Amino acid sequence: MTVHDKRPRPGDPDLTEAILQAHRPVLARMRRVLEALQPQGVQRLRRLEDGDELDLNAAIGAAVDLRLGRQPDPRVMMRQRQVTRDVAVLLLLDLSASTNDPAGPGGTRLLDLTREATVLLAEAVHRVGDPFALHGFCSDGRHNVFYQRFKDFAEVWGPGPKARLAGMEGQLSTRMGAAIRHAGWHLGQQRAARKLLLVLTDGAPADIDERAPAHLRHDARAAVAAVTRQGVQPFCLSLDPEADAYVAQIFGPRGYQILDRVERLPERLPRLYAGLAR
Known part of the structure; x- marks a missing residue:
């Protein structure tokens, strides 16, 4: 299995700033929640x-x-x-082709909702002060797992990461296990007492070179077990209404939530982080 770790191409950073402006009421509603997370x-x-x-x-x-x-x-x-808080958070985004499908009001793509949610989460974590990274993945067979780093732990939440998020694209397939292992490696470099891995996905593990869904689900479950042994806490937010059939097998009965109303993702993701990182 081969993981290609790279920086994604940047887009227009004004798009990210527009997201923050449009969702100011969401951040305002979360102010008390975020203040409660800050060191006292x-x-x-x-x-x-x-x-x-x-x-x-x-x-x-x-x-x-x-x-x-x-x-x-x-x-x-x-x-x-x-x-003092001692939490490091890595958001791992499923950026497969299905994220280009319409999911919200007015034909809004799931990819656009994912970008909005990621920007709001980044702003929330930045305000609290926890170190965080924003990564994504897609795949084209076992030897072409593309791992994209929009923001690394050592980077400031600023123009560079915002421009990369603006250029986010959805393509190819979802070989989840390899991406979880690689994300676990990045988290393992952090010295935080708690290392939280948030996985955002809209479907089950799948790839073009694997016809048996059970195999990739088993691989993802093994990856979750491996990073857990390394001190990482994985948690999945699934946007697939049929995820009950498989997500508990991968992340465990308490390691996931299923979001029924996808249009609420931009507000739900920061609140999920606040609950897990408390």
């Missing part, structure tokens, strides 16, 4: 036996117990801890 500064851990300073309330309680002849609680110290 210093947290005080109270009632410790060993700490950096005296926990005054606990010390007073212990003194009262001594005066009354009772055994005092020895946990009279406290320590301050800096609260």
Whole structure:
């Protein structure tokens, strides 16, 4: 199996900015959710036996117990801890030819909804401050798995990634297992305590050189198991209304959601990230 890792061709970055402008109400509605995910500064851990300073309330309680002849609680110290988030997120997009099909109001393509959702997710994660990457994949047989990196972890969310998302295209097939393994490798380079892999797809694994659907589903399931052993948490958001027949076999009974109303994808994807990365 051969994975071709490359940068996609850029498009017009004004398209990405137009998406952000059009969906300002969505981001405004999510403001409280995003603020809850941001680090909250210093947290005080109270009632410790060993700490950096005296926990005054606990010390007073212990003194009262001594005066009354009772055994005092020895946990009279406290320590301050800096609260920081330690989550890295990689969004893996299925960019097969079926994403060119109409899916939303007015004949909006699934590809366009995917781009909108990706831009909003990127903006949400950027506001929270988590390191994130935006990658996609399609395939043309086992030796032509095309892996596209729209934004890497080390990149700033700016003109470069936005232009690449504007040039996003849907083509070819969906050899999912190889893409999940490669995404797991990219996540494995991060030092975060939690490594979240979000897979967005509109169908089951498929490719031109494989006639047995069960084989590619088994390969995708093996890839999910492999990256899980490496400390990655995979989760799938499926846009296929028939996904119940196979998605649990690949991602496990708690490792997926099926979105019934595809037109809600741009708002649903950032909210899914907020729930998983809490």
